[in-house]
Amino acid sequence: MGxxxxxxxxxxxxxxGYLVNLDEWNEDVAKYIAGIESVELTEAHWEVxxxxxxxxxxxxxxxxxxxxxxxxxxxxxxxxxxxAYLYDLYPAGPALQACKxxxxxxxxxxx
Amino acid sequence: MADTEATATEEEPKVLTDLEKVGEPSVPRKKPNExxxxxxxxxxxxxxxxxxxxxGNKPYLCKPENMEKLGFPxxxxxxxxxxxxxxxxxxxxxxxxxxxxxxxxxKCGSCTDKCHYFLGTRDGKNMPVARAELFRKVxxxxxxxxxxxxxxxxxxxxxxxDLLGEWYSYFHQCSQCRRCSVFCPYGIDTAxxxxxxxxxxxxxxxxxxxxxxxxxxxHDVGNNLGxxxxxxxxxxxSTEEDLEEETGQKIRLxxxxxxxxxxxxxxxADFFASPHVESLLGxxxxxxxxxxxxxxxxxxxxxxxFGMFIGSYGQMQKVxxxxxxxxQEIKPKRLIVGECGHAWRIAYSFWNxxxxxxxxxxxxxxxxxxxxxxxxxxxxRGAIKLDKSKNDDFVVTMHDSCNxxxxxxxxxxxGGQFTIPRDLIKASCNRYVEMDEETIMEKTFxxxxxxxxxxxxLLELRVQGAMPRxxxxxxxxESHGVNFLALICAICKAQFTKILPKYGVGMDVAGGVHQLxxxxxxxxxxx
Numbered sequence: 001m002g003x004x005x006x007x008x009x010x011x012x013x014x015x016x017g018y019l020v021n022l023d024e025w026n027e028d029v030a031k032y033i034a035g036i037e038s039v040e041l042t043e044a045h046w047e048v049x050x051x052x053x054x055x056x057x058x059x060x061x062x063x064x065x066x067x068x069x070x071x072x073x074x075x076x077x078x079x080x081x082x083x084a085y086l087y088d089l090y091p092a093g094p095a096l097q098a099c100k101x102x103x104x105x106x107x108x109x110x111x
Numbered sequence: 112m113a114d115t116e117a118t119a120t121e122e123e124p125k126v127l128t129d130l131e132k133v134g135e136p137s138v139p140r141k142k143p144n145e146x147x148x149x150x151x152x153x154x155x156x157x158x159x160x161x162x163x164x165x166x167g168n169k170p171y172l173c174k175p176e177n178m179e180k181l182g183f184p185x186x187x188x189x190x191x192x193x194x195x196x197x198x199x200x201x202x203x204x205x206x207x208x209x210x211x212x213x214x215x216x217x218k219c220g221s222c223t224d225k226c227h228y229f230l231g232t233r234d235g236k237n238m239p240v241a242r243a244e245l246f247r248k249v250x251x252x253x254x255x256x257x258x259x260x261x262x263x264x265x266x267x268x269x270x271x272x273d274l275l276g277e278w279y280s281y282f283h284q285c286s287q288c289r290r291c292s293v294f295c296p297y298g299i300d301t302a303x304x305x306x307x308x309x310x311x312x313x314x315x316x317x318x319x320x321x322x323x324x325x326x327x328x329x330h331d332v333g334n335n336l337g338x339x340x341x342x343x344x345x346x347x348x349s350t351e352e353d354l355e356e357e358t359g360q361k362i363r364l365x366x367x368x369x370x371x372x373x374x375x376x377x378x379x380a381d382f383f384a385s386p387h388v389e390s391l392l393g394x395x396x397x398x399x400x401x402x403x404x405x406x407x408x409x410x411x412x413x414x415x416x417f418g419m420f421i422g423s424y425g426q427m428q429k430v431x432x433x434x435x436x437x438x439q440e441i442k443p444k445r446l447i448v449g450e451c452g453h454a455w456r457i458a459y460s461f462w463n464x465x466x467x468x469x470x471x472x473x474x475x476x477x478x479x480x481x482x483x484x485x486x487x488x489x490x491x492r493g494a495i496k497l498d499k500s501k502n503d504d505f506v507v508t509m510h511d512s513c514n515x516x517x518x519x520x521x522x523x524x525x526g527g528q529f530t531i532p533r534d535l536i537k538a539s540c541n542r543y544v545e546m547d548e549e550t551i552m553e554k555t556f557x558x559x560x561x562x563x564x565x566x567x568x569l570l571e572l573r574v575q576g577a578m579p580r581x582x583x584x585x586x587x588x589e590s591h592g593v594n595f596l597a598l599i600c601a602i603c604k605a606q607f608t609k610i611l612p613k614y615g616v617g618m619d620v621a622g623g624v625h626q627l628x629x630x631x632x633x634x635x636x637x638x
Contacts, residue, residue, distance in 0.1 A: 015320070059339070060339055061339065061342045064346055064384070065385055066349070066385070067346065070349065107383070108321065108337075109334070109337070109415075110335060110379075110380040110387075110415060110451075110605050111380050
């Protein structure tokens with residue numbers, strides 16, 4: 001377990017730095033985690049983060065990577081709906097890194 | 112950092128509890144970008160031993176809440192020593208094989224250089240005989256006359272906190288792949304010893320996070336991934352859309368269709384991860400073209416069963432019982448299992464004891480079938496046709512999964528677990544190459560992530576443990592231009608996707624056997 005503090009408020013994380021309580025997430029938290037991950041959040045990054053959060057709120061799990069790509073394509077066009085684009089934004093992998101910044105739990109299993 | 116005022120909470124020096132001492136790695140875990148494997152070039156050779164070089168490898172401890180959900184103590188029991196010895200006594204009585212493995216080793220040394228984790232880490236305690244010795248010295252101390260009287264002179268040792276810490280480390284550096292047992296003249300199965308060790312540790316409150324959290328997820332949500340029925344349905348529907356877009360045909364991924372002829376049970380990673388999902392497309396195309404009614408089930412939306420990795424018969428049975436529910440609900444005639452290594456061992460070797468017999472199935476198909484044997488039979492009968500040229504971009508080799516190779520069979524002939532997937536691959540592509548014979552079939556090396564070790568807190572071990580397989584792969588890559596590593600296991604797929612880039616190989620080289628089928632199958636009206 002770990003934790004970090006923003007403006008006097010403490011946020012609990014799991015052993016890998018993922019936010020424990022999804023409801024505590026806010027944009028400052030996203031910026032903080034992105035800083036640790038050496039990702040500078042641009043408009044393009046936020047598009048992914050917001051999609052992930054909306055999907056999670058509906059399904060209680062992150063989307064499969066194929067679904068993420070397809071939905072990005074539907075919303076923002078083919079130049080944003082592809083794997084290379086997502087890896088450019090999140091070099092450590094869109095599933096792990098973008099989920100972390102979006103405050104979602106780490107996907108586990110045989111993945 | 113961005114424009115936010117933030118600081119990491121300052122760490123105060125803290126006193127470790129006994130449980131934390133057991134679980135604390137002796138050297139800090141490396142970050143993924145700090146892990147670099149040794150040079151690939153060369154052959155698999157016996158390394159110079161570096162004693163204790165891997166002692167730092169320890170997975171995260173499972174949190175009390177999830178330990179308790181599985182019926183284990185949430186903290187190290189105050190009477191842990193006595194409880195561990197009593198549990199060991201129970202297991203020695205329950206599993207006669209374990210008793211034999213304790214007594215029969217003659218220290219011949221055959222196993223010493225056969226473990227991928229020893230070859231990769233160079234730590235002498237990762238030699239299978241040394242790993243088993245951690246268990247044996249406790250056994251001798253409490254269960255043999257010479258050990259009770261002579262103590263260390265007889266190789267006996269009291270079970271103390273330090274030794275428990277070594278157990279936690281080294282019994283989580285065994286992927287239970289059983290390669291060592293192939294070379295042991297007595298057939299000692301180190302996997303069974305490591306399962307017993309993990310069972311004893313869970314019993315006294317020392318559990319591993321990755322595996323135990325996943326078993327909790329299976330009980331709570333229904334599968335390893337934690338994908339609830341609503342998400343599963345949406346994911347399958349989305350994948351059906353993809354299939355229609357790709358093929359122009361309505362190829363279905365049915366869910367919970369009562370009365371379907373085939374109940375398909377596959378690892379939940381197949382619904383979610385890449386390249387796993389490519390094999391899912393393959394299964395769907397095969398069933399579609401064969402014209403057979405089939406379905407997945409939300410009750411049995413997971414083929415995997417991590418109860419085996421912690422040696423818990425009770426957990427294995429509880430996880431497997433979900434399939435009984437699914438069979439009662441769907442009433443299928445046949446059971447088919449997707450690409451998952453340890454699931455196939457459990458399906459083939461344990462299901463009948465755990466939840467069988469399967470009397471409600473068609474008498475012609477009373478045992479579970481592997482998707483590879485099902486598909487190959489269709490190909491051999493001409494019921495589906497494969498266009499090999501569709502895979503002409505690939506030069507293919509096959510990595511045998513340890514649990515399929517050494518824990519099960521396939522089809523009705525000995526060695527079917529080796530020939531059936533190979534015959535199927537060869538039917539789907541023009542160029543197939545074998546890796547070094549010392550590294551395939553029953554001598555296959557583990558991918559480095561099996562047995563419940565597919566977790567990032569053991570990433571360094573996973574990279575090191577993959578070294579023997581990567582060397583064999585590198586050889587055929589150089590000699591024959593191999594660019595597709597065909598797999599029949601979800602753990603192998605996830606492990607290689609992550610590890611290949613560490614060895615300078617693209618992650619898309621790893622793929623499923625049914626990914627090749629998905630490419631090659633001819634869809635549409637039959638002649």
